[in-house]
Amino acid sequence: xxxxxxxxxxxxxxxxxxxxxxxxxxxxAAQSADPGxxxxxxxxxxxxxxxxxxxxxxxxxxxxxxxxxxxxLEAESEIAADYIEGLLDVADLDGxxxxxxxxxxxxxxxxxxxxxxxxxxxxxVLEALQxxxxxxxxxxxxxxxxMMLDVGGYRRRRRTELxxxxxxxxxxxxxxxxxxxxxxxxxxxxxxxHDAVAAAxxxxxxxxxxxxxxxxxxxxG
Numbered sequence: 001x002x003x004x005x006x007x008x009x010x011x012x013x014x015x016x017x018x019x020x021x022x023x024x025x026x027x028x029a030a031q032s033a034d035p036g037x038x039x040x041x042x043x044x045x046x047x048x049x050x051x052x053x054x055x056x057x058x059x060x061x062x063x064x065x066x067x068x069x070x071x072x073l074e075a076e077s078e079i080a081a082d083y084i085e086g087l088l089d090v091a092d093l094d095g096x097x098x099x100x101x102x103x104x105x106x107x108x109x110x111x112x113x114x115x116x117x118x119x120x121x122x123x124x125v126l127e128a129l130q131x132x133x134x135x136x137x138x139x140x141x142x143x144x145x146x147m148m149l150d151v152g153g154y155r156r157r158r159r160t161e162l163x164x165x166x167x168x169x170x171x172x173x174x175x176x177x178x179x180x181x182x183x184x185x186x187x188x189x190x191x192x193x194h195d196a197v198a199a200a201x202x203x204x205x206x207x208x209x210x211x212x213x214x215x216x217x218x219x220x221g
Contacts, residue, residue, distance in 0.1 A: 166196025
């Protein structure tokens with residue numbers, strides 16, 4: 001059963017510096033989230049900040065640069081919801097499907113009481129399902145999609161947890177004056193930490209290669 005559609009605003013991917021204007025990040029490469037920004041360079045993570053991997057088009061194309069329309073994103077949501085609905089039927093799982101447009105991406109949520117197996121450890125199964133769903137959307141539209149899939153509210157809970165992680169790391173760096181390297185995260189997770197660190201008045205960057213890419217919180221100055 002599907003629930004209503006909403007249009008809300010949601011933050012996007014990757015590195016952020018206080019006072020810097022946010023731009024879409026790298027979440028869509030191989031995951032195209034999420035284990036997905038395949039950037040391997042160290043700071044300044046130019047590709048992550050520019051969102052070049054996610055755009056799905058030539059950066060010189062005005063239509064690609066302007067991003068998809070709300071109607072396009074709603075169509076992506078419909079295709080993704082149909083695909084997920086079919087998977088739930090095959091797996092004999094019950095779940096309500098909610099379709100949103102968040103920022104410049106489609107967002108499909110599955111809510112149910114017995115969906116933990118669709119999330120997996122640290123969201124690994126969810127990431128795989130998201131990639132399959134993106135491929136299904138791409139097959140029908142012919143365009144790369146940055147749609148997000150959530151199951152059982154996992155991503156929203158992780159947002160809260162990771163925001164707290166970023167704040168705590170920033171507090172520690174302010175106290176010690178030493179950089180703080182966090183554990184490996186996917187682009188979705190890193191973006192949330194970057195934003196939390198920026199909100200605390202410090203800067204952060206990503207370093208390393210996937211799947212071991214991680215956030216480093218830097219002291220002021």
